[in-house]
Amino acid sequence: MASRFENCKRNGEASKVVCSLPSARKTGTTICGVVFKGGVVLGADTRATKGIVVADKNCSKIHYISPKIYCCGAVTAADTEMTTQLISSNLELHALSSERRPKVVTANRMLQQMLFSYQGYIDPALVLGGVDCNGPHLYTICLHGSSDKLPYVTMGSGSLAAMAVFEDRYKPDMEEEEAKQLVRDAIAAGITNDLGSGRNVDLCVITEDKPHNEVNQRSVRYGQVPAYL
Amino acid sequence: MLSSLSFGDTGKMKEYHYTGAVEHRFSPYAFNGGTVLAVAGEDFAIVASDTRLSEGYSIHCRDSPKCYKLTDTTVIGCSGFHGDCLTLTKIIDARLKMYKHSNNKMMTSGAIAAMLSTILYGRRFFPYYVYNIIGGLDEEGKGAVYSFDPVGSYQRDTYKAGGSASAMLQPLLDNQIGFKNMEGVQHVPLTKEKAVQLVKDVFVSAAERDVYTGDALRICLITKEGMDEQTIPLRRD
Numbered sequence: 501m502a503s504r505f506e507n508c509k510r511n512g513e514a515s516k517v518v519c520s521l522p523s524a525r526k527t528g529t530t531i532c533g534v535v536f537k538g539g540v541v542l543g544a545d546t547r548a549t550k551g552i553v554v555a556d557k558n559c560s561k562i563h564y565i566s567p568k569i570y571c572c573g574a575v576t577a578a579d580t581e582m583t584t585q586l587i588s589s590n591l592e593l594h595a596l597s598s599e600r601r602p603k604v605v606t607a608n609r610m611l612q613q614m615l616f617s618y619q620g621y622i623d624p625a626l627v628l629g630g631v632d633c634n635g636p637h638l639y640t641i642c643l644h645g646s647s648d649k650l651p652y653v654t655m656g657s658g659s660l661a662a663m664a665v666f667e668d669r670y671k672p673d674m675e676e677e678e679a680k681q682l683v684r685d686a687i688a689a690g691i692t693n694d695l696g697s698g699r700n701v702d703l704c705v706i707t708e709d710k711p712h713n714e715v716n717q718r719s720v721r722y723g724q725v726p727a728y729l
Numbered sequence: 730m731l732s733s734l735s736f737g738d739t740g741k742m743k744e745y746h747y748t749g750a751v752e753h754r755f756s757p758y759a760f761n762g763g764t765v766l767a768v769a770g771e772d773f774a775i776v777a778s779d780t781r782l783s784e785g786y787s788i789h790c791r792d793s794p795k796c797y798k799l800t801d802t803t804v805i806g807c808s809g810f811h812g813d814c815l816t817l818t819k820i821i822d823a824r825l826k827m828y829k830h831s832n833n834k835m836m837t838s839g840a841i842a843a844m845l846s847t848i849l850y851g852r853r854f855f856p857y858y859v860y861n862i863i864g865g866l867d868e869e870g871k872g873a874v875y876s877f878d879p880v881g882s883y884q885r886d887t888y889k890a891g892g893s894a895s896a897m898l899q900p901l902l903d904n905q906i907g908f909k910n911m912e913g914v915q916h917v918p919l920t921k922e923k924a925v926q927l928v929k930d931v932f933v934s935a936a937e938r939d940v941y942t943g944d945a946l947r948i949c950l951i952t953k954e955g956m957d958e959q960t961i962p963l964r965r966d
Contacts, residue, residue, distance in 0.1 A: 528786070528940075547966075549940060552893060552939060552940050552941055553897075553938055553939065553940075554937065554938045554939070554940065557937065657786050691966045692965055692966055693787070693788060694786055694787070695783055695785075695786045695787070695788065695940040695941065696786050696940065697966070698940070698964075698966035699966060
């Protein structure tokens with residue numbers, strides 16, 4: 501699939517004449533992920549902003565890729581949704597034709613190649629995590645197509661606040677409850693200190709033995725209502 | 730890292746050199762957020778503001794109220810660029826003292842409003858980046874609200890919202906206090922208690938949808954008995 505850029509020049513000319521192109525809804529956001537003993541925990545806040553106005557107070561930023569692979573997306577909302585849906589369906593076809601459960605590294609490679617072919621014009625900031633036959637994996641993928649494989653990552657406008665919490669308390673081989681608490685606290689730091697993030701913390705815990713439909717349940721309240729509400 | 734931005738129209742790499750003047754942009758203004766609201770009743774006035782000071786996506790301070798007491802009967806709410814808010818309130822305080830010493834009486838709300846208009850217009854070509862709303866009691870003891878633009882145009886209102894969430898709050902106030910856009914509703918005059926509750930509800934809504942509004946709400950209720958201040962917590966995210 502070749503990328504076509506004819507419209508970019510037209511848009512450049514048009515933006516000199518007309519005011520500006522309609523702006524996409526950005527999500528501000530704090531997203532993060534951590535690898536623990538036996539799996540991966542992904543976390544995200546739930547505020548979507550359009551400029552300084554909150555467009556959605558409870559949007560879902562953790563997207564399904566495959567039964568044991570999920571992806572959090574920041575920055576432009578449409579880009580993260582469309583990109584993850586496309587890779588999810590391509591990965592399903594790939595899994596059917598190879599007759600194997602999909603690997604996280606495959607999803608990572610597909611995302612990288614797609615984003616690179618669009619040369620940075622598509623702008624999602626992704627945290628991809630999952631469990632496959634080789635164990636738990638966590639990747640972060642940036643808009644130009646570069647990717648990093650790390651034990652803990654944060655992205656979005658609240659990434660500095662969340663990374664401060666991770667750098668303080670991350671340990672390798674944590675237990676599941678400890679990892680969930682760490683991710684919850686990191687996202688909470690982003691929510692309170694970053695104006696682009698807010699509201700609730702969504703968690704997604706992926707392990708080898710958890711059944712698929714328990715992995716990312718929305719509206720299941722876990723823990724106390726935070727003090728700032 | 731190569732990106733499409735470093736390639737010119739012909740497809741060759743653009744030259745990257747520093748000969749010639751390079752323009753650096755410095756902006757003397759910053760936007761520090763915050764929302765201010767004032768309501769005038771029959772014999773009271775309310776000036777309320779949130780207490781969050783922000784810049785970009787960060788929060789500078791969670792406890793920086795934007796209502797400043799000028800006299801026993803007048804409070805001013807200033808939002809916009811915090812540096813200009815501080816300087817402007819210092820200048821107004823100094824002018825109030827000068828007036829008191831030369832005229833042997835305190836300035837009335839209307840007089841303060843007129844004076845502020847001339848102070849702001851004096852900086853017509855390098856304005857104070859401040860959205861002002863004055864609330865207080867006039868000479869007859871009735872509530873008065875004066876709203877300003879950054880260069881000094883002002884008018885007397887019954888209610889006004891200013892600052893970052895003003896576009897969200899003003900229609901709500903038009904409906905609830907001015908009874909606009911409603912049919913067959915009795916125009917009940919606003920009581921003090923109902924007005925304070927309305928201001929609290931309105932700020933809670935603003936904190937939900939505007940990222941620059943939140944942390945806490947400071948309400949100043951001005952009556953002929955004096956000024957009463959309350960602080961109510963708001964969302965901190």
